[in-house]
Amino acid sequence: MASIIFKNVYIKDEESIVGPYEKEGNINFANYVKDLYGTEKTFENCEIKMQRWVFDNVLRKNNLKDKDVGIVVGGDLMNQLTATSYNMKNYDIAFLGVYSACASFVEAMIVTANLLDTRFFKRGIVITSSHNLSSEKQFRFPVEYGCLKPKRATFTATGAVASLLTNEVSRIKVESATIGKVIDLGIKDPFHMGAVMTPAAALSIYEHLKDLKRDASYYDVILTGDLGEVGAKILKDYMLENYHIKLKNHLDAATLLYRESQETFAGASGPVALPLVLFNKILKEKKYKKILIVGTGSLHSPVMCNQKNPIPAIAHVVSLEVGL
Amino acid sequence: MKKEEYKKIVKKHTPKENRLVNALTSFVMGGLFGILAQAVTDLYRYWFNLTIADATTWMLITFIFLASLLTALGIFDRLVTYFKSALIIPITGFAHSMTSAALDYKSDGMVTGLGANCFKLAGSVILFGIISAFILVIIGVIIYG
Numbered sequence: 001m002a003s004i005i006f007k008n009v010y011i012k013d014e015e016s017i018v019g020p021y022e023k024e025g026n027i028n029f030a031n032y033v034k035d036l037y038g039t040e041k042t043f044e045n046c047e048i049k050m051q052r053w054v055f056d057n058v059l060r061k062n063n064l065k066d067k068d069v070g071i072v073v074g075g076d077l078m079n080q081l082t083a084t085s086y087n088m089k090n091y092d093i094a095f096l097g098v099y100s101a102c103a104s105f106v107e108a109m110i111v112t113a114n115l116l117d118t119r120f121f122k123r124g125i126v127i128t129s130s131h132n133l134s135s136e137k138q139f140r141f142p143v144e145y146g147c148l149k150p151k152r153a154t155f156t157a158t159g160a161v162a163s164l165l166t167n168e169v170s171r172i173k174v175e176s177a178t179i180g181k182v183i184d185l186g187i188k189d190p191f192h193m194g195a196v197m198t199p200a201a202a203l204s205i206y207e208h209l210k211d212l213k214r215d216a217s218y219y220d221v222i223l224t225g226d227l228g229e230v231g232a233k234i235l236k237d238y239m240l241e242n243y244h245i246k247l248k249n250h251l252d253a254a255t256l257l258y259r260e261s262q263e264t265f266a267g268a269s270g271p272v273a274l275p276l277v278l279f280n281k282i283l284k285e286k287k288y289k290k291i292l293i294v295g296t297g298s299l300h301s302p303v304m305c306n307q308k309n310p311i312p313a314i315a316h317v318v319s320l321e322v323g324l
Numbered sequence: 325m326k327k328e329e330y331k332k333i334v335k336k337h338t339p340k341e342n343r344l345v346n347a348l349t350s351f352v353m354g355g356l357f358g359i360l361a362q363a364v365t366d367l368y369r370y371w372f373n374l375t376i377a378d379a380t381t382w383m384l385i386t387f388i389f390l391a392s393l394l395t396a397l398g399i400f401d402r403l404v405t406y407f408k409s410a411l412i413i414p415i416t417g418f419a420h421s422m423t424s425a426a427l428d429y430k431s432d433g434m435v436t437g438l439g440a441n442c443f444k445l446a447g448s449v450i451l452f453g454i455i456s457a458f459i460l461v462i463i464g465v466i467i468y469g
């Protein structure tokens with residue numbers, strides 16, 4: 001039993017910024033950087049700058065000083081959580097870095113919600129970012145290298161998201177959460193992240209519904225993070241065959257971010273894909289009351305892939321209730 | 325669910341790559357690049373009165389320069405999506421792999437970045453190229469004396 005019910009945790013505010021590809025995509029973003037350098041000299045510094053921008057804006061919009069925020073929890077895709085750690089050195093706030101690849105945002109949200117629910121802290125900020133080219137460089141090939149990618153590959157989204165969690169009542173309630181388990185069904189293909197992460201997503205959704213004695217139709221929408229077009233199709237089949245659960249209200253954030261004409265293969269990936277779509281599309285549409293967000297992370301390391309090991313994956317689940 | 329059963333579901337939904345089209349594109353485009361290279365060699369011989377060996381060297385230098393320049397301008401990787409392996413297999417691909425790695429790591433310092441990572445992708449081409457040349461030469465000597 002790894003499900004937790006929260007009594008008084010709310011999402012008060014959020015801020016997001018995206019890169020140029022995401023700006024041209026399906027969703028209308030107000031804030032964006034014009035190119036992948038964002039006036040910095042390196043991609044890594046651009047990612048740090050985006051994080052700093054969203055963080056500063058959340059503080060400014062809510063009239064908060066460093067001492068008003070109890071805790072910051074966050075993570076990104078770079079080694080040593082570079083972007084988040086280098087951003088947090090600018091602030092005088094307690095910080096926890098978390099990593100579960102593209103599920104980092106949801107993991108950070110669960111940790112923060114727990115700390116707030118015990119009333120140990122009043123406010124907490126959850127932060128995450130990813131950058132297409134800093135992760136290409138880290139996980140794949142040099143940026144300019146024209147590597148031919150298969151159709152099942154995903155495209156790491158560029159952007160940063162910070163959201164403010166508080167004890168004060170607001171429109172969006174963080175209702176419950178389920179912490180995922182690491183699962184590995186023997187997929188070795190590092191281009192096929194959808195297939196790697198789907199079993200983890202399915203397991204976490206199943207455990208969440210079982211623990212809280214709910215039906216899949218209880219939720220207005222089940223929003224998975226970055227399974228991509230291929231992964232979303234696999235998830236439907238796998239849920240039905242393995243857990244006998246029919247997913248009707250499933251959306252995948254990765255497939256919503258870009259237009260079809262953009263060369264992004266099976267869709268977006270990265271820890272920002274889920275919060276970008278959640279805050280800028282799903283919550284703005286005001287159509288859904290009960291939302292289940294499923295952060296899916298492929299815990300792969302290029303070293304283990306080169307040594308021909310299968311890739312493990314994890315998924316964390318948070319249930320949100322929106323007062324319309 | 326067993327791993328084999330899951331692999332079946334994955335296989336069912338994984339989109340097929342157009343291997344035949346990709347291979348044909350590479351074959352035809354690669355051939356055209358070969359003709360182009362021959363034309364450049366012949367022109368060099370005609371214009372500058374070079375021997376075949378010298379003209380070939382200059383042709384290779386020209387192609388390496390163009391591939392590196394287009395990589396630096398960010399055009400080469402887009403061309404690869406159209407011409408497929410026709411640009412990766414010839415010497416242009418080799419130059420491209422070095423230039424792209426050099427560009428990527430230049431911000432990490434000249435020695436620790438550029439120097440250490442320049443041959444990140446090209447290293448295996450050089451190593452196994454030399455080893456296979458070595459073996460082939462031995463076989464050649466044994467057969468032809």
